[in-house]
Amino acid sequence: xxDVARLAGVSTATxxxxxNGKGTVSPELTLRVEKAMQALDYHPDQIARSLxxxxxxxxxxxxxxxxxxxxxxxxxxxxxxxxxIGYSVILSGSSDDSGNERRHLETLYARRVDGVLLASSVSExxxxxxxxxxxxxVFVDSVPAGxxxxxxxxxxxxxxxxxxxxxxGLGHRRIAxxxxxxxxxVGLDRMNGYRRALREAGIWIPDDFVxxxxxxxxxxxxxxxxxxxxxxxPTAIFCCNNRMTLGLLRALSEQRINCPNxxxxxxxxxxxxxxxxxxxxxxxxxxxxxxxxxxxGMLLKKIDAADADGAGQEPNVILHAELQVRESxxxxxxx
Amino acid sequence: xxDVARLAGVSTATxxxxxNGKGTVSPELTLRVEKAMQALDYHPDQIARSLxxxxxxxxxxxxxxxxxxxxxxxxxxxxxxxxxIGYSVILSGSSDDSGNERRHLETLYARRVDGVLLASSVSExxxxxxxxxxxxxVFVDSVPAGxxxxxxxxxxxxxxxxxxxxxxGLGHRRIAxxxxxxxxxVGLDRMNGYRRALREAGIWIPDDFVxxxxxxxxxxxxxxxxxxxxxxxPTAIFCCNNRMTLGLLRALSEQRINCPNxxxxxxxxxxxxxxxxxxxxxxxxxxxxxxxxxxxGMLLKKIDAADADGAGQEPNVILHAELQVRESxxxxxxx
DNA sequence: TTGAAAGCGCTACCAC
DNA sequence: GTGGTAGCGCTTTCAA
Numbered sequence: 001x002x003d004v005a006r007l008a009g010v011s012t013a014t015x016x017x018x019x020n021g022k023g024t025v026s027p028e029l030t031l032r033v034e035k036a037m038q039a040l041d042y043h044p045d046q047i048a049r050s051l052x053x054x055x056x057x058x059x060x061x062x063x064x065x066x067x068x069x070x071x072x073x074x075x076x077x078x079x080x081x082x083x084x085i086g087y088s089v090i091l092s093g094s095s096d097d098s099g100n101e102r103r104h105l106e107t108l109y110a111r112r113v114d115g116v117l118l119a120s121s122v123s124e125x126x127x128x129x130x131x132x133x134x135x136x137x138v139f140v141d142s143v144p145a146g147x148x149x150x151x152x153x154x155x156x157x158x159x160x161x162x163x164x165x166x167x168x169g170l171g172h173r174r175i176a177x178x179x180x181x182x183x184x185x186v187g188l189d190r191m192n193g194y195r196r197a198l199r200e201a202g203i204w205i206p207d208d209f210v211x212x213x214x215x216x217x218x219x220x221x222x223x224x225x226x227x228x229x230x231x232x233x234p235t236a237i238f239c240c241n242n243r244m245t246l247g248l249l250r251a252l253s254e255q256r257i258n259c260p261n262x263x264x265x266x267x268x269x270x271x272x273x274x275x276x277x278x279x280x281x282x283x284x285x286x287x288x289x290x291x292x293x294x295x296x297g298m299l300l301k302k303i304d305a306a307d308a309d310g311a312g313q314e315p316n317v318i319l320h321a322e323l324q325v326r327e328s329x330x331x332x333x334x335x
Numbered sequence: 336x337x338d339v340a341r342l343a344g345v346s347t348a349t350x351x352x353x354x355n356g357k358g359t360v361s362p363e364l365t366l367r368v369e370k371a372m373q374a375l376d377y378h379p380d381q382i383a384r385s386l387x388x389x390x391x392x393x394x395x396x397x398x399x400x401x402x403x404x405x406x407x408x409x410x411x412x413x414x415x416x417x418x419x420i421g422y423s424v425i426l427s428g429s430s431d432d433s434g435n436e437r438r439h440l441e442t443l444y445a446r447r448v449d450g451v452l453l454a455s456s457v458s459e460x461x462x463x464x465x466x467x468x469x470x471x472x473v474f475v476d477s478v479p480a481g482x483x484x485x486x487x488x489x490x491x492x493x494x495x496x497x498x499x500x501x502x503x504g505l506g507h508r509r510i511a512x513x514x515x516x517x518x519x520x521v522g523l524d525r526m527n528g529y530r531r532a533l534r535e536a537g538i539w540i541p542d543d544f545v546x547x548x549x550x551x552x553x554x555x556x557x558x559x560x561x562x563x564x565x566x567x568x569p570t571a572i573f574c575c576n577n578r579m580t581l582g583l584l585r586a587l588s589e590q591r592i593n594c595p596n597x598x599x600x601x602x603x604x605x606x607x608x609x610x611x612x613x614x615x616x617x618x619x620x621x622x623x624x625x626x627x628x629x630x631x632g633m634l635l636k637k638i639d640a641a642d643a644d645g646a647g648q649e650p651n652v653i654l655h656a657e658l659q660v661r662e663s664x665x666x667x668x669x670x
Numbered sequence: 671t672t673g674a675a676a677g678c679g680c681t682a683c684c685a686c
Numbered sequence: 687g688t689g690g691t692a693g694c695g696c697t698t699t700c701a702a
Contacts (some may be wrong), residue, residue: 001679011689016681024687041465046445047391048679051382051694058425058446066414067407076401079428083435088446090393090423093414100418110381111393111423130376217607243607250611272552272578273608276585336695346673351697359671383695386678 008036019044050112058088059299060108060116062101066093070242070269070288071119074140077292078117098123109134115299120184136302140295142186143316152295152317156186159284159321160193163266166323167236168201171331172264176209176234178223178244190240190268209234213244220247228257235263235332242269260330270324279327286321294319343371354379385447393423394634395443395451397436401428405577405604405623406454409475412627413452433458444469450634455519471637475630477521478651487630487652491521494619494656495528498601501658502571503536506666507599511544511569513558513579525575525603544569548579555582563592570598570667577604595665605659614662621656629654
């Protein structure tokens with residue numbers, strides 16, 4: 001920068017003014033400075049700038065699993081929005097471990113990110129007073145119990161309710177569920193939606209139709225296989241995330257159980273493969289890209305509010321998922 | 336930091352020494368400083384540190400598509416390795432656009448990242464003298480023509496050769512291909528491997544068995560459909576990436592064409608869904624996680640070499656993909 | 671072994 | 687309009 005100033009015959013202050021479009025520089029000097037910058041292939045050092053202005057234009061994002069398409073899609077929404085406004089995003093994967101999550105939170109703080117997006121948080125550290133004072137934070141996808149602001153979530157209970165009702169409407173009575181982790185709002189809400197639908201339809205479900213999965217492929221596989229080996233297996237299964245659905249479908253395939261003839265399947269989370277399967281998968285499609293966009297929108301609001309010393313309490317954004325009815329659901333055969 | 340120094344009754348230099356484990360500080364003072372840091376919940380400002388030492392401990396990674404599982408898996412390898420050594424990664428998606436790619440390169444430079452990982456680069460900007468002087472850069476997945484150092488790639492030609500030979504070995508003679516973009520090494524090499532296998536087996540292939548796809552779902556769908564509508568359709572299709580395979584499978588499903596009875600399919604890239612499909616998909620599995628790990632390893636070497644003013648010419652790392660034979664390939668029926 | 675002070679590259683304030 | 691300069695929080699000589 002000094003070199004630029006020297007070459008243009010001005011002060012560094014002027015160069016800075018040109019850079020930031022302060023408008024108080026004469027056209028003539030502006031041109032000279034720009035020429036000099038070009039000639040020297042000068043690119044302002046954002047690090048130095050950040051240090052000075054106390055703002056990094058970087059946000060952090062923590063997800064449980066980088067290679068889960070669901071988070072990848074959210075990330076895409078986040079990243080594209082960030083690009084437009086000159087933000088960069090540091091991504092870290094927590095592997096569903098609260099220690100990792102906490103560590104990442106510390107790292108991000110040390111790097112002085114302007115805010116962080118926390119997907120499916122598994123740690124209480126996230127809403128420590130201390131952490132919250134460090135930087136604006138918005139919860140994505142899953143929200144800690146009792147938190148009514150600063151989160152972008154989907155109405156999971158409603159979505160599960162609709163999905164289950166779809167099965168009931170087709171005539172199913174023996175409807176099983178493979179739940180997600182119940183210590184997460186996403187997992188619990190989906191199960192509750194399912195239960196409510198059954199209750200309102202006056203359907204009673206045996207305990208062994210409720211399988212407690214953990215969002216991973218293996219649990220979908222294992223519980224799917226178990227369900228179909230029951231003396232009277234379900235005629236429909238509601239599976240609470242994309243990974244487990246993959247496991248479930250694998251189990252069905254191995255047992256040569258035909259879907260939807262022998263059993264109907266409703267998955268949660270749409271995925272690129274959902275329409276390539278035979279049969280095409282009926283599932284609850286979450287607006288992933290939109291989640292990402294809204295989350296970053298809320299975070300920016302919070303960042304601005306923090307700058308302006310406003311309280312910055314953004315009420316939760318609640319988005320709605322849409323049931324995509326395709327061919328993996330049909331009437332029960334032995335009705 | 337000043338506060339910590341004051342509270343501990345020492346100078347900031349001493350605090351710094353403690354932080355960096357310089358070892359020249361008496362145990363007594365060390366303890367006092369640590370106490371003070373704790374008491375004030377002090378976390379050193381990496382931004383300031385970066386400015387001073389000229390090293391950010393951040394790397395950038397540019398991928399064409401954040402939500403393609405293939406890149407997501409590589410990213411996972413990268414990210415996990417980075418965590419271990421205290422690096423953070425800024426992720427950007429180029430959407431296969433060279434303008435975006437160039438812009439991200441500029442941004443990353445402005446942020447003074449220590450190096451960048453560039454996946455499937457589409458832009459010549461990446462190997463401009465200028466860009467290369469800015470920071471260590473390693474190419475991942477796809478390598479620009481003629482570049483023999485600084486890249487981590489898979490031997491795509493060999494992988495395609497093996498995959499095609501697998502089909503030939505099963506008795507197929509009418510083997511079609513849906514290629515990727517031929518302006519990328521990945522795309523071209525795979526087609527060449529396919530061609531070599533056919534040539535060596537003395538099999539001649541009509542031109543309309545070679546479909547030029549672009550790595551996206553739609554092209555797999557479109558060309559898959561076209562292939563199967565040919566007067567004499569192929570008995571096997573080799574499909575050059577995960578996305579296009581999804582499209583192809585959808586086309587087959589819609590046309591009620593049975594795989595592998597009517598046509599065998601070999602995909603490129605393994606995916607979580609590959610073993611959940613019926614039939615389970617035979618495909619070329621790239622060592623994605625390993626690619627990520629090796630890439631970051633090479634980048635770090637380059638970074639260190641750059642620090643040490645060494646030339647830092649790391650020869651290309653060439654990894655090998657493995658053919659996963661499953662049920663989507665079988666003998667041709669009408670042989 | 672410890673501390674004083676310079677300086678990384680930038681911005682913002684104030685004086686001209 | 688423009689420039690001089692202090693200082694963001696840290697590390698790193700160098701002197702004590």
